[in-house]
Amino acid sequence: MFILEPDGFEKILDSLREKGYRITGPKLRDGAIVLDTIDSAASLPRGVRDHQGPGRYRLEETGDDSWFSYTLGSDSWKKLFFHPIKPLFKTTRDGGLLQIEPEPPREGLKALIGVRPCELQALAIQDKVLAEGEFVDRHYVASRKGTFIVAVNCTVPGGTCFCVSMGTGPVADRGYDISLTELGSNGATRFVARAGSPHGEELLAAASSGKAGESDLQLEAELLEAAAGNMGRSLDVEGLAAALAESGDHPRWEEVAERCQACTNCTMACPTCYCHTVEDSTDLTGSVADRTRVWDSCFTADHSYLHGGSVRETRGARYRQWLTHKLSSWHDQFGGSGCTGCGRCITWCPVGIDITEEAQAVRGTARG
Ligand code: SF4
Ligand code: SF4
Structure with missing residues (x-):
């Protein structure tokens, strides 16, 4: 476990960009959190939290500079891999002949920043359906290949969240390259960071400010335990x-x-x-x-x-x-x-x- 400071976070983004990754993360737009291309950590929303309920979504300022005090917006990561509109092929009539040109799958390195634990599970579900079954979607497989994921554990769950009931959160336990838990704000922002892959380990070793101490891990455990007890909703899935x-x-x-x-x-x-x-x-x-x-x-x-x-x-x-x-x-x-x-x-x-x-x-x- 490492401690990552804001400048280390930025170093990781720089390193991913230099390696050719297109970086997508949360952004503030039209009063909501959306997923879009980000240039740097400065593009991430700061000091906002969401209030969600049935048919209701509002953002409000927290009065601090917390990085991840909000949860999910309306769009999910699936749009990057299972595209809302996907050309499949073009047919051209050439005299008496028909020429069929299939749309080539689009590859390209992608880095996802700020993926919540329930969203890791959603990606795993889509992988199973679209890439690991009898019928494989080659467009999905090509765009999903080589994805680098920075997950963020949830310390402030939303009003409609029930990941604890579904066993998917608020802590990421797999499916990431790096996972982060935010500790502190107002100039004291830092993260407990874990590596989930050799690439994540390599980036953290170069960007972190050292190993996490006992007090950091204790604070992390308290924050995550409180989050698990603060779910907006629950669902009894037994039977x-x-x-x-x-x-x-x-x-x-x-x-x-x-x-x-x-x-x-x-x-x-x-x-x-x-x-x-x-x-x-x-x-x-x-x-x-x-x-x-x-x-x-x-x-x-x-x-x-x-x-x-x-x-x-x-x-x-x-x-x-x-x-x-x-x-x-x-x-x-x-x-x-x-x-x-x-x-x-x-x-x-x-x-x-x-x-x-x-x-x-x-x-x-x-x-x-
Ligand atoms: S969101 Fe779904 S459940 Fe709600 S009105 Fe639309 S279709 Fe019906
Ligand atoms: S709560 Fe469940 S059914 Fe509803 S949008 Fe999320 S994953 Fe889909």
Whole structure:
């Protein structure tokens, strides 16, 4: 374990940039935290924290210069690897011939700064779905390759966070190159830093100001324990997957459908959702056609359209499909939960539908 001071943090960014990494991290834009390219540590938001609740997100100043007192914004890291809009191929008519040009996968070194523990789990879930299964997405694999991750443990959880219930936070235990815990602010900012890979170890050895002392580790443990006890939400997952699997005709699905707008926000914001569709377009001459993959959502009627109609015609059926997939059938399909407890679907739902509340309500009277 090392101690990293602000100038050491900057050194790590410089070193990554010199090695050709494109660096992405949190930024403040239009009153929210977004993920974007950053030039230096000075680009990171300072002295802000978020207040999140069902259908509600606000930032406020903390009055200090803390670096990571906020949690998650609406966009997740998945957009860097599973792109919202992905050209697949172009077809050109050349006389009687059709020329097909596949879109080449885009490689390139990426460094992600400030990845929260639940987001590491989200990346692991997307890896499993898109890169490690029977059907591999070559675009995802190419863009995910060689990613360097600086994780940040959460000392100030958000109002819709429930990572403790899902076993994904607030402490990163794998999937990073370097993990950081922020200690102190107001000119005394420093981090306890751990290496999770040889590359992380090499950078920390060069940039840290030495080994972490007993008092640093004690303070870190206290901060992380307090964070674990301060989750905004909780979800009892014991037996939940089995209970939800038996809940197909529960009346709660139609009750939630009266509020759900089928706006798709929850699925766009969710860091593990991977539904997509393909769209074809042609130019006005009819000689060039493009096929593009775009994010889609199980909340649209079209997503389950088969010949003659949609399989899931009602909003209740679509909400049931989404929630039971995340918390129940994902276990059968991928061997774990599809939910990391990040809380985005609660915060960014315009009518404040809360997955923890709905799951518990269904489970309360579900058979089995
Ligand atoms: S279902 Fe909701 S809480 Fe769970 S990972 Fe997706 S957005 Fe986060
Ligand atoms: S649950 Fe909320 S965010 Fe999701 S589709 Fe319905 S209204 Fe939109």
